[in-house]
Amino acid sequence: MSASRSGVPNAASGSTSTGKKTFPPVDLAGNDLPPSPAPSSPHPGRRYNIATELVFTEGSDQYNASSVPIYQSATFKQTSGGGGGEYDYTRSGNPTRTHLERHLAKIMSAQRALVVSSGMAALDVITRLLRPGDEVVTGDDLYGGTNRLLKYLSTNGGIIVHHVDTTQPEKVQAVLSEKTTMVLLETPTNPLIKIVDIGRIATAAHEANPNCIVSVDNTMMSPLLLNPLDFGADVVYESGTKYLSGHHDLMAGVIAVNDLALGERLYFPINASGCGLSPFDSWLLLRGVKTLKVRMDQQQSNAQRIAEFLESNGFKVRYPGLRSHPQYELHNSMARGAGAVLSFETGDTVISERIVESAKLWAISVSFGCVNSLISMPCRMSHASIDAKTRAERAMPEDLIRLCVGIEDVDDLIDDLSRALVQAGAVNVTMEGIEAR
Numbered sequence: 423m424s425a426s427r428s429g430v431p432n433a434a435s436g437s438t439s440t441g442k443k444t445f446p447p448v449d450l451a452g453n454d455l456p457p458s459p460a461p462s463s464p465h466p467g468r469r470y471n472i473a474t475e476l477v478f479t480e481g482s483d484q485y486n487a488s489s490v491p492i493y494q495s496a497t498f499k500q501t502s503g504g505g506g507g508e509y510d511y512t513r514s515g516n517p518t519r520t521h522l523e524r525h526l527a528k529i530m531s532a533q534r535a536l537v538v539s540s541g542m543a544a545l546d547v548i549t550r551l552l553r554p555g556d557e558v559v560t561g562d563d564l565y566g567g568t569n570r571l572l573k574y575l576s577t578n579g580g581i582i583v584h585h586v587d588t589t590q591p592e593k594v595q596a597v598l599s600e601k602t603t604m605v606l607l608e609t610p611t612n613p614l615i616k617i618v619d620i621g622r623i624a625t626a627a628h629e630a631n632p633n634c635i636v637s638v639d640n641t642m643m644s645p646l647l648l649n650p651l652d653f654g655a656d657v658v659y660e661s662g663t664k665y666l667s668g669h670h671d672l673m674a675g676v677i678a679v680n681d682l683a684l685g686e687r688l689y690f691p692i693n694a695s696g697c698g699l700s701p702f703d704s705w706l707l708l709r710g711v712k713t714l715k716v717r718m719d720q721q722q723s724n725a726q727r728i729a730e731f732l733e734s735n736g737f738k739v740r741y742p743g744l745r746s747h748p749q750y751e752l753h754n755s756m757a758r759g760a761g762a763v764l765s766f767e768t769g770d771t772v773i774s775e776r777i778v779e780s781a782k783l784w785a786i787s788v789s790f791g792c793v794n795s796l797i798s799m800p801c802r803m804s805h806a807s808i809d810a811k812t813r814a815e816r817a818m819p820e821d822l823i824r825l826c827v828g829i830e831d832v833d834d835l836i837d838d839l840s841r842a843l844v845q846a847g848a849v850n851v852t853m854e855g856i857e858a859r
């Protein structure tokens with residue numbers, strides 16, 4: 423059994439073909455290990471189109487169960503006093519979790535995937551690579567919880583965090599230096615739906631410091647629509663609470679890498695702190711992933727119709743599926759779709775509040791990526807942990823409404839939204855229909 427207890431043996435460290443230094447492997451105590459031979463492919467690799475790969479899993483248990491069992495066991499019997507079992511303890515590794523990790527590695531075109539208890543736990547694990555004095559470069563439009571964790575690390579952990587407009591690579595370039603040990607990107611950003619050129623920023627970051635870890639939060643896209651590792655990212659992570667699971671019945675986080683020694687570094691805090699995903703949630707997530715494509719196809723086509731409906735009625739809509747999005751071309755050069763989250767402004771916070779409260783089919787909830795549609799006001803909900811002064815500095819409109827589109831009948835969703843817009847006084851009703859005030 424490997425040192426990882428998670429199904430993937432240690433890999434050799436050294437330099438990549440781009441000259442980028444990689445991490446040496448570590449043992450269970452976190453000590454550096456001498457390089458070991460690179461393993462043969464740790465996951466079977468992708469052979470079929472994504473819709474097939476999402477549902478096709480290889481390997482099962484000794485009974486060839488069609489649905490991989492939930493190994494609801496904290497501990498595992500060993501073959502001798504010196505250990506010898508493939509698993510010893512679920513905090514360190516569990517067969518249901520391993521099965522999910524191998525499946526996700528394949529889906530994410532990564533050498534290794536790790537699953538943890540939430541998207542924030544994933545970011546927490548990644549930021550444990552940082553040391554006091556390290557510099558992080560990140561965006562000025564970020565999920566509120568990401569902003570909160572980075573603020574905590576800068577206040578209490580001696581980490582210097584630079585928030586810049588990551589849509590402008592020259593602004594990123596201006597703060598990059600050999601002290602930059604991590605770049606954290608979101609694209610599209612939550613909630614302003616700004617697009618970030620992952621390849622350009624990853625290249626600049628690695629030029630500034632070959633050891634810099636470029637990490638991309640892929641929650642808004644899912645591996646179906648974007649593979650940040652293909653554009654030079656070192657680590658991709660996402661909240662499995664969203665599209666991957668799709669039913670808002672679990673919390674999960676996924677981390678994926680191509681550098682196996684880096685993967686082992688990331689596994690260490692998962693085992694040490696115990697944030698690995700539980701067997702039951704691993705099973706639920708594995709089940710959810712299988713329907714990712716059918717859900718996303720429907721959510722995305724609904725989102726496109728709704729974005730067009732709002733735009734054609736005079737609202738300023740932020741959605742990368744609209745040709746009017748200022749970074750439409752950039753987004754489509756990286757991604758295979760626009761996702762199902764869009765935001766729009768009404769020009770009046772009270773009117774926005776009334777719209778949110780008048781909608782019936784749209785639940786007033788945080789989160790996104792689920793089969794049912796949600797409506798929210800980010801400044802008061804998902805991003806309320808960013809103080810009002812910072813929100814204003816970062817030009818986050820207080821009246822912003824975020825729509826997270828589900829798989830319902832799109833005409834029902836549009837009818838409900840139109841009724842809410844009229845009821846809230848957000849539109850003038852004309853002979854032709856409605857138009858933003």
Ligand SMILES: Cc1ncc(COP(=O)(O)O)c(C=O)c1O
Binds near residue numbers: 542567660662675
């Ligand atoms: C873009 C983004 N990243 C990360 C997270 C964190 O995920 P989780 O809620 O699963 O911790 C969220 C939402 O919570 C998010 O919107």
Ligand SMILES: N[C@@H](CCSC[C@H](N)C(=O)O)C(=O)O
Binds near residue numbers: 567805
């Ligand atoms: N009260 C929570 C808010 C979670 S927001 C969840 C999601 N990322 C979204 O953008 O809707 C908190 O403080 O973290």
